[in-house]
Amino acid sequence: MDRIVKVSSQKAVVIFSKSSCCMCHAIKRLxxxxxxSxxxxxxxxxxxxxxxxxxxxxxxxxxxxxxxxxxxxxFVGSANTIMTLQLNGNLKKMLKEAGAIWL
Structure with a gap:
């Protein structure tokens, strides 16, 4: 868990993924x-x-x-949570607050 905490605090957005996971690919693309980035x-x-x-x-x-x-x-959640946030418009707000995007 220490490694997760360390990695997750290094950038505004961190995604734990598996290279073969199609939902991971979709979320990264989103x-x-x-x-x-x-x-x-x-x-x-x-x-x-x-x-x-x-x-x-x-x-x-x-x-x-x-x-x-x-x-x-x-921790925000997995694919379902992220897609829900995107659809209701809250993802962009969270990204702005975290400094991941500027617009």
């Missing part, structure tokens, strides 16, 4: 299209990825474990 942590490419994934599941209740999105150092 952020790129918003003009955000998120930090991406591919758990299947990290030496401690399995432990990090377990922490996401047990400590944060991520189910499925990825994508797990942090904005402004705070």
């Amino acid at each position: 952020f790129y299209e918003q003009g955000v 998120p930090a991406i942590c591919e758990l299947d490419e990290e030496p401690t990825g399995k432990e990090m994934e377990r922490a996401l599941i047990t400590r944060l209740g991520c189910n499925p474990s990825v994508p797990a999105v942090f904005i402004g150092g705070k």
Whole structure:
């Protein structure tokens, strides 16, 4: 969990992902299209990825474990939450407040 906290606080937007996950790809693309350059942590490419994934599941209740999105150092949620925020217009507001976008 310490590694997750450290990584999630390094940039305005951090996405914990797996390179083979189609929902992860969709969420990353959504952020790129918003003009955000998120930090991406591919758990299947990290030496401690399995432990990090377990922490996401047990400590944060991520189910499925990825994508797990942090904005402004705070856990926001997974794909369903991010898509809901996008559809109701709150994602852009959160990104502005975190300094991820300027417009």
